[in-house]
Amino acid sequence: MSFLEVIVLALIQGLTEFLPISSSAHLLLPSVLLGWQDQGLAFDLVLNIGTLAAVVIYFQKDLRNMSFAWFNSIKHKQTTQDSKLAWWIIWATIPAALIGFFGKDYIELYLRSGYVVATTTVFFGLLLWWADAKAVQIKTEYQTGLKGAIFLGCAQALALIPGTSRSGITITAGLMLGLTRNAAARFSFLMSVPIISMASGYDLLKFILSDQYVDWGSLMLGAGVSFISAILCIHVFLILLNKVGMLPFVIYRLILGAALFYVLS
Incomplete structure (x- = not known):
């Protein structure tokens, strides 16, 4: 991989992983428009690790409080807002983990196409617009509830379909539940920690079992760029969310989907 490819792909991963605009749709563009080859398992792995490190460090205080509260809820039967939130994140992780484990091969074989990505980019963009326009937006993430967490988990499972956008569909689901934009985004980001961790662990196992050539310089550069761009x-x-709402992201998704249909036709 060239220096330019490493920088561009790492920036795409870091900037789109947590925005509701579909990282898979953007990662498709270099191959469609520029003819770039697949970057390989090792590079995918370090980009995911970079974005995982970004969300863990950014929300380190929340994650630490939730972890302590969760252990206390087991050991001392103490229930707090943070322990409830931790349990809800766990429950919300289960649907995507199960579907990802049992359906990954099917998704890779039948759904990883340009037209699927373009269609889901547009459809779930419109769904995000509808949810944002109709949302009550009165609840915090601490008012999600178990049923709400499972609903958000099922929404996260839909993000296994390329082009859906994990953050986009989970924020959409959060708005449907009456969460504020900020609360929906925060729950979405916290949900990303276990699911990205599991995906990275799976890719790491495949990498260890493979005999793929490793360009350590490119990997470290990619991880660093994805980390910095993701945390920024x-x-x-989160600063702009309540000021601009979801409409700019919806418009962007519609333009991106139309562009993908155009270049694929």
């Missing part, structure tokens, strides 16, 4: 993206997104 999370910070700016």
Whole structure:
């Protein structure tokens, strides 16, 4: 991989992983428009690790409080807002974990196409617009509830379909539940930690069992760029969220979907 490819792909991963605009749709563009080859398992792995590190560090205080509260809820039977939130994140992780484990091969074989990505980019963009326009937006993430967490988990499972956008569909589901934009985004980001961790662990196992050539320089550069761009993206997104709403992202998704249909036709 060239220096330019490493920088561009890492920036795409870092900037789009946590925005509701579909990272898979954007990662498709270099191959469609520029003819770039697949970057390989090792590079995918370090990009995911970079974005995982970004969300863990950004929400380190929340994650630490939730972890302590969760252990106390087991050991001392103490229930707090943080322990409830931790349990809800666990429950919300189960649907995507199960479907990802049992359906990954099917998804890779039948759904990873340009037209699927273009269609889901447009459809779930419109669904995000509808949810944002109709949302009550009165609840915090601490008012999600078990049923709400499972609903959000099922929404996250839909993100296994390329082009859906994990953050986009989970924020959409959060808005449907009456969460504020900020609360929906925060729950979405916290949900990303276990699911990205599991995906990275799976890719790491495949990498260990493979005999793939490793360009350590490119991997470290890619991980660093994806980490920095992701942590900046999370910070700016949470600041702008209540000011601009979801409409700019919806419009962007519609333009991106139309562009994908055009270049694929």
